[in-house]
Amino acid sequence: MATPPETAADLVHAHWADRRPGLWFEDEAYTHHQVTAAAATRAALLTDLLPRGVEPHAALLLDNTPEFPYWLSAAALAGAAVAGINPTRRGAELARDILHTEARLLVTERAHLPLLDGLDLPGVRVLVSDTDAYAELLEAYEGAKPGEYTLAPVTPDSRLLLYFTSGSTGAPKAAICTQGRLAAAGRSLVRFHGVRAEDVHYVCMPMFHGNAVIADWAPALAAGAGVALRRRFSASAFLSDVRRYNATYFTYVGRAIQYLLATEPAPDDRDNPLRIGFGTEAGAVDAQRFAERFGVRLVEGYGSSEGGASIQRTADTPPGAIGRGSPGDDLAVVDPATRAECPPARFGPGGRLLNGDEAIGELVNRGRSPFEGYWRNPEADAARLRDGWYWTGDLFYRDTEGFLYFAGRTDDRLRVDSENLAAAMIENILARWSAASAVAVYAVPDPVAGDQVMAALALRPEAGAFDPAAFGRFLDGQADLGPKMVPTYLRLVERMPVTATNKVHRVALRRSGFRCPDPVWWRSGASPSYAPLTDRDRTALLARYREHGREDLLGR
Numbered sequence: 001m002a003t004p005p006e007t008a009a010d011l012v013h014a015h016w017a018d019r020r021p022g023l024w025f026e027d028e029a030y031t032h033h034q035v036t037a038a039a040a041t042r043a044a045l046l047t048d049l050l051p052r053g054v055e056p057h058a059a060l061l062l063d064n065t066p067e068f069p070y071w072l073s074a075a076a077l078a079g080a081a082v083a084g085i086n087p088t089r090r091g092a093e094l095a096r097d098i099l100h101t102e103a104r105l106l107v108t109e110r111a112h113l114p115l116l117d118g119l120d121l122p123g124v125r126v127l128v129s130d131t132d133a134y135a136e137l138l139e140a141y142e143g144a145k146p147g148e149y150t151l152a153p154v155t156p157d158s159r160l161l162l163y164f165t166s167g168s169t170g171a172p173k174a175a176i177c178t179q180g181r182l183a184a185a186g187r188s189l190v191r192f193h194g195v196r197a198e199d200v201h202y203v204c205m206p207m208f209h210g211n212a213v214i215a216d217w218a219p220a221l222a223a224g225a226g227v228a229l230r231r232r233f234s235a236s237a238f239l240s241d242v243r244r245y246n247a248t249y250f251t252y253v254g255r256a257i258q259y260l261l262a263t264e265p266a267p268d269d270r271d272n273p274l275r276i277g278f279g280t281e282a283g284a285v286d287a288q289r290f291a292e293r294f295g296v297r298l299v300e301g302y303g304s305s306e307g308g309a310s311i312q313r314t315a316d317t318p319p320g321a322i323g324r325g326s327p328g329d330d331l332a333v334v335d336p337a338t339r340a341e342c343p344p345a346r347f348g349p350g351g352r353l354l355n356g357d358e359a360i361g362e363l364v365n366r367g368r369s370p371f372e373g374y375w376r377n378p379e380a381d382a383a384r385l386r387d388g389w390y391w392t393g394d395l396f397y398r399d400t401e402g403f404l405y406f407a408g409r410t411d412d413r414l415r416v417d418s419e420n421l422a423a424a425m426i427e428n429i430l431a432r433w434s435a436a437s438a439v440a441v442y443a444v445p446d447p448v449a450g451d452q453v454m455a456a457l458a459l460r461p462e463a464g465a466f467d468p469a470a471f472g473r474f475l476d477g478q479a480d481l482g483p484k485m486v487p488t489y490l491r492l493v494e495r496m497p498v499t500a501t502n503k504v505h506r507v508a509l510r511r512s513g514f515r516c517p518d519p520v521w522w523r524s525g526a527s528p529s530y531a532p533l534t535d536r537d538r539t540a541l542l543a544r545y546r547e548h549g550r551e552d553l554l555g556r
Contacts, residue, residue: 004187007183008179008186008218011183013036015035020032022224023226024229025228030066039069039076040148040149041141043074043080043144043149044144046078046105046151047078047150047151049104055102056078057082057083057102057103058071058106058107059083059084059103060082060085062108062129064206064230064231065129065229068207069207069229072217077146077154078149079150079154080151081160081162082161082162083161083162083174084206084207084209085164086209091118093171095120096171097164098119098121099121101375104124104125105124105125106124106126107126107127108126108128109130155179157179157180159176159177161210163209163210163213165305174375174377175210175373175374177210178372182214183222185307193276196223197225199248200225200227200246200248201219201250202241203230203251204238204241204256205252205256206232206233206500209501211253212251238260239263248275249274249275250277250278252280252502253279253281254502254503254504255438257277257279257286257287257298258496259502260290261289261293262438270293270294272294272295277297278301279298279299284428285431287300300322302322304392304393308384309325309363309364309390310325311325311331312326319351320351320405321405322403323404324402328367330365330367333396333398334361335361339387342359342360344359344398345359345399347399351480352481352482353425356420356422362395362410363395363404365389365390366388393409394406394408394410395408395409395410395412397422407425409506412442414443414451416451416453416484417449417450423442423443426481426487429478433471434460435459435460435463435467435471437459438493442455442510444513453486453488453489454490454514456490456491457490457492458493459492468521471530472528487523488523489513490530492520514533520532
């Protein structure tokens with residue numbers, strides 16, 4: 001029996017003789033061999049340009065162009081690491097990200113050059129990939145073969161990726177991924193999804209983020225499948241791209257599925273080659289809508305970006321649950337204050353969670369964690385690994401059969417009148433309202449009750465103006481919506497605010513609370529109906545905070 005490839009470099013090298021089409025971008029197409037040759041050329045260039053004695057790191061400030069997988073593969077061959085840089089960062093924050101990686105080489109494109117104007121990047125050489133000078137530089141290294149040029153011995157422990165977390169609550173942290181972990185993740189997803197060499201993976205999520213690289217590119221590399229790149233995600237171009245490239249697999253994160261569902265339906269939406277979509281945060285309601293409209297099954301998974309814990313969905317996973325822990329993991333839902341395991345969830349009519357106060361806790365991995373740390377950030381490492389456990393920072397609850405249900409980030413915790421509530425569960429309920437195209441639920445600190453539930457709603461164009469009576473009737477019909485789960489405030493948005501990775505920008509929503517510029521409706525006191533929140537109402541609410549001496553809660 002052949003030994004499975006141990007490194008990402010092994011996976012890249014394996015396609016050297018493969019003359020099948022392997023990469024598509026706009027009107028361009030390349031064979032697997034051409035992709036591997038391009039990677040070998042860049043590996044040779046990298047070994048020449050990086051000074052000896054420095055960290056073998058390169059930074060990529062690129063859209064999803066062929067240069068991104070070329071440089072990923074080149075780093076694997078050379079024993080180097082690449083750091084994807086978020087192009088929505090600006091000024092000092094962008095410079096901080098680049099310099100934090102200790103990269104001496106930055107590969108970018110002309111469209112992003114204005115972002116670098118005025119930045120102080122000492123010791124960093126910039127290559128602009130869509131210029132004649134860059135093409136001429138590469139010519140000297142054409143003909144290089146995989147494995148000829150290395151900066152260090154390539155092993156499973158060789159650092160390969162430094163990919164930043166979202167950084168919505170502080171400076172982004174660069175999580176480390178080694179060659180061995182990336183290769184293992186790719187092989188695992190090949191087995192789990194049944195990826196075949198004839199498949200085509202559509203990469204439309206940004207490659208500076210771990211989702212696109214680990215969940216989409218890596219399994220394609222492991223299986224010898226093709227890759228079709230979209231420069232930036234476009235809901236309107238999604239289906240035409242899928243048909244054009246004959247794509248069978250794609251990944252998503254955040255609100256991407258909601259954007260796709262918001263496009264104008266067509267009679268032939270189900271006429272597409274897609275076999276599977278894999279990602280997070282679609283929600284059960286939108287996953288069902290997607291399957292009904294496009295004929296494509298969405299597989300919701302869970303895996304922390306850092307690799308510390310993962311959950312796998314099985315055929316017997318009940319509605320609303322994500323699945324059970326992966327083999328080898330010892331996952332538990334614990335009370336962060338006591339480290340005691342939370343009691344299993346109890347459900348009432350319609351699946352309503354009856355004991356959220358005691359059942360909701362933080363998901364930890366008490367077993368052997370694949371977490372490989374953050375680059376130059378011992379404080380963040382210590383926060384993740386405490387008392388020998390890996391702490392995910394995510395809230396969950398578990399049923400009596402061991403199935404796990406996502407309840408939100410620890411920052412999304414809601415506590416209303418001493419009862420813990422699951423923001424994700426409330427979102428899933430509100431998403432059933434046919435007039436809503438997107439929903440986000442978050443806490444607004446209250447000087448008396450602890451928190452109040454606030455929901456941001458984006459309405460479908462055909463829904464027209466917000467109808468408070470219709471929304472009230474909808475809420476009355478949801479058997480699993482407890483009385484404390486009903487939103488006090490409703491913020492009506494034209495488009496949900498999101499981060500560069502299409503995740504809801506909850507920090508911005510929480511900070512503005514009911515003082516936001518968008519229309520807000522609310523339920524005053526015990527009133528069962530919603531009314532517009534007026535300037536006079538806001539003044540009275542602010543006075544209530546001052547009365548209790550809790551002005552510090554505003555703007556959290």
